[in-house]
Amino acid sequence: MKPAARTQAAIELLDAIIAAAREGGAAADTLIARYFSTRRYAGSKDRRAVRELVYAAIRQCGEVPASGRAAMLLLAQDDAELAARFDGSAHGPAPVPAGEEPAAAGVVPAWLERKLAESGLDAATWPALVDRAPLDVRLRRDVAASTLQEVVPEAVPIAGLVHGWRLPAGTDVAPLAGAAEVQDAGSQAVSLAAAVRPGMTVVDLCAGAGGKTLALGDAMEGQGRIVACDVDRARLSRLAPRAEKANLHIVETRLLDPNREAAALADLNGAADVVFVDAPCSGTGTWRRNPEARWRLTPARLDRLVATQAHVLGVAAPLVRPGGTLVYVVCSLLDAEGKDQVARFLADHPGWQASAPAMPMGTKHGDGVRLTPAHDHSDGFFVACLSAPC
Numbered sequence: 212m213k214p215a216a217r218t219q220a221a222i223e224l225l226d227a228i229i230a231a232a233r234e235g236g237a238a239a240d241t242l243i244a245r246y247f248s249t250r251r252y253a254g255s256k257d258r259r260a261v262r263e264l265v266y267a268a269i270r271q272c273g274e275v276p277a278s279g280r281a282a283m284l285l286l287a288q289d290d291a292e293l294a295a296r297f298d299g300s301a302h303g304p305a306p307v308p309a310g311e312e313p314a315a316a317g318v319v320p321a322w323l324e325r326k327l328a329e330s331g332l333d334a335a336t337w338p339a340l341v342d343r344a345p346l347d348v349r350l351r352r353d354v355a356a357s358t359l360q361e362v363v364p365e366a367v368p369i370a371g372l373v374h375g376w377r378l379p380a381g382t383d384v385a386p387l388a389g390a391a392e393v394q395d396a397g398s399q400a401v402s403l404a405a406a407v408r409p410g411m412t413v414v415d416l417c418a419g420a421g422g423k424t425l426a427l428g429d430a431m432e433g434q435g436r437i438v439a440c441d442v443d444r445a446r447l448s449r450l451a452p453r454a455e456k457a458n459l460h461i462v463e464t465r466l467l468d469p470n471r472e473a474a475a476l477a478d479l480n481g482a483a484d485v486v487f488v489d490a491p492c493s494g495t496g497t498w499r500r501n502p503e504a505r506w507r508l509t510p511a512r513l514d515r516l517v518a519t520q521a522h523v524l525g526v527a528a529p530l531v532r533p534g535g536t537l538v539y540v541v542c543s544l545l546d547a548e549g550k551d552q553v554a555r556f557l558a559d560h561p562g563w564q565a566s567a568p569a570m571p572m573g574t575k576h577g578d579g580v581r582l583t584p585a586h587d588h589s590d591g592f593f594v595a596c597l598s599a600p601c
């Protein structure tokens with residue numbers, strides 16, 4: 212593909228991503244994969260170049276742009292070579308008529324700017340929210356660092372994380388299958404918050420495909436019991452094969468029926484040393500990976516997420532044994548989902564107390580700890596450890 216054709220492909224993809232953001236359709240990564248599955252003429256260099264253009268354009272637009280072309284014109288404002296591709300050549304974008312406006316530059320949608328500021332995040336830190344994320348892996352505890360270093364000599368240890376390594380962007384991680392899991396430093400850190408130990412009974416209530424379940428199991432040295440639950444069958448079904456590959460044999464999965472979770476978990480009432488709640492959230496801390504997610508969030512969706520978080524906390528609390536710990540995690544930086552959610556839980560649950568999470572990074576925030584891309588060079592998280600009364 213010629214550079215102009217790559218640019219037009221990126222514009223078409225951006226149009227699809229904008230429409231999906233407005234209508235609740237598929238994520239950008241999925242749309243990009245679908246687009247190229249029907250365009251076999253595009254080689255790997257074309258795909259990479261188009262993908263980079265798409266994400267660079269998304270990162271520049273805080274608000275949903277009017278069109279893919281407007282977003283690309285914004286990117287072209289500071290890139291003469293890109294601007295020259297709007298030349299009307301075959302398969303390329305049409306020339307720019309006088310008066311055609313690019314999209315407005317920005318980092319965060321206006322309504323979220325206010326929410327971030329109210330959550331104590333300085334505007335100077337917002338650009339880091341949509342920076343490119345580094346490639347982090349968690350090395351299995353029984354795998355020697357030298358095994359990783361032989362495959363990726365440039366791997367650098369992540370401060371505070373004994374098993375965390377940062378790899379150069381674009382590293383092929385396939386040769387590390389089974390020995391290491393791709394996992395952001397923040398995700399690794401929050402998995403350590405409860406200081407789980409071998410032999411414990413742990414409920415991972417919102418386990419999804421098990422990214423943090425595997426980290427918990429590794430920290431438990433493969434001894435004890437983890438009951439990994441979720442309401443999403445497709446996500447949960449990916450967990451068992453991953454556990455198998457990681458040689459982790461203490462995980463059982465349990466598919467929950469939304470709003471009927473308590474009955475399905477009755478056998479675990481008061482039995483868990485740790486209940487880990489990685490609650491569904493706005494994902495404002497993971498915009499580095501899904502920058503178009505900031506176009507999808509609406510005040511109504513945020514309200515629904517806050518209600519779901521309160522619901523899962525209510526499901527989790529009875530499962531914790533007296534003196535046990537409920538770990539509450541969100542990959543969000545909004546206080547409504549983090550600090551305030553926990554304050555409400557504590558107000559509604561007499562006898563429960565916040566304790567300090569065993570975190571190797573982050574900053575104290577309310578009754579928990581917050582990680583931010585600007586401060587911790589990880590995805591953004593809020594985590595709190597809540598101790599049940601004895």
Ligand SMILES: C[S@@+](CC[C@H](N)C(=O)[O-])C[C@H]1O[C@@H](n2cnc3c(N)ncnc32)[C@H](O)[C@@H]1O
Pocket residue numbers: 416417418419420421422423424440441442443446467469470472489490491492519523
């Ligand atoms: C942030 S994701 C979990 C990510 C996962 N822990 C990981 O590390 O990959 C939140 C999960 O909560 C699940 N969820 C939503 N409502 C739930 C409920 N009522 N009970 C249990 N899980 C729920 C979602 O399906 C989603 O997989």
